């Protein structure tokens with residue numbers, strides 16, 4: 001079955017639209033998946049940090065079905081519908097922004113593009129500062145904002161002008177907070193004056209970049225620099241938002257109040273929905289009619305989103321995200337200490353946004369992206385889905401649904417241990433990684 005489907009896929013779809021694992025999903029439930037050959041998987045990917053309330057949550061399914069009975073699409077630019085308003089009210093209520101307003105779009109890339117567009121319109125400035133290792137989407141502006149060459153920016157030389165990258169602070173990889181801030185100072189002296197900068201765009205926890213957390217003090221300093229120079233602070237919460245880190249938004253861990261927050265992924269419970277939350281004073285500078293799109297804020301996605309908000313509240317998923325993070329990081333620290341696994345370390349997590357890194361050397365000085373990919377492949381063979389990521393390509397990220405039980409977490413961890421221990425015997429590890 002899988003073989004036939006893979007052949008059809010190869011014939012019909014270009015390699016650019018790549019897929020990590022060579023199997024086809026038959027069905028999914030909670031934190032589990034089954035492929036078309038009947039194989040079972042524990043899902044530590046959650047559709048790339050989307051299915052925070054799990055697959056096929058009954059309340060999400062009921063909400064979509066009820067909305068489907070009334071209307072599926074009518075287009076917000078043409079007439080109003082209540083679920084769109086309700087989602088924006090809920091976003092405004094949970095956002096760490098005073099006097100927030102919101103509007104809806106379809107995808108994360110669209111949300112970051114809109115946040116940048118608003119920042120440029122509101123300030124009358126064009127400069128945008130983003131970070132190395134960042135990921136903000138694959139459309140042209142979003143790609144220009146993204147701070148990683150392969151496979152994202154490679155072979156697309158025509159980026160939008162006015163976008164600059166400074167190093168994201170990752171002390172483990174040699175960049176301290178001070179060095180990041182010094183790079184910003186150099187940028188202001190060498191390339192663009194602060195009064196030409198519309199916004200600084202930062203992921204409070206980098207997603208595709210490797211699940212690196214920006215230290216709260218660093219975010220506070222960036223905010224101070226922003227307010228000193230009339231620069232807007234944009235927190236990209238597309239991957240880190242919707243409860244994943246134990247708070248509704250990861251930026252809340254730092255106490256920083258952003259001007260704009262692009263959101264996507266977990267907001268729609270599996271349906272494509274995204275949005276931008278922002279200070280009313282900033283958003284109101286944008287001309288009527290310049291924001292939105294045909295499908296933006298689709299009613300079915302809005303209905304699903306309202307159910308997601310309720311589930312996060314009623315099932316205590318913020319606390320559960322924290323507990324899942326503790327459970328996973330404790331277990332990973334144990335696994336890391338084993339001598340029959342490749343050199344892994346840098347175990348970290350903010351809530352249920354958990355990661356570890358794979359190295360070629362015992363001193364953890366040389367990242368090993370090839371073995372990282374092999375681990376993900378071996379894990380899938382063991383029936384566990386994990387996803388590699390990272391600026392150095394050597395991070396395994398773990399982002400299970402926030403509804404995952406301890407029993408299923410342990411089952412996933414057992415499968416991960418089998419994938420890791422199957423890679424090298426103790427002797428081979430010592431020979432290869434001396």
Ligand SMILES: Cc1ncc(COP(=O)(O)O)c(C=O)c1O
Pocket residue numbers: 048107108109110112135136137138203207208236237238239240264265
């Ligand atoms: C932080 C961040 N921003 C933006 C995006 C782009 O979102 P989308 O793939 O929905 O366009 C992603 C996707 O992974 C992301 O993690």
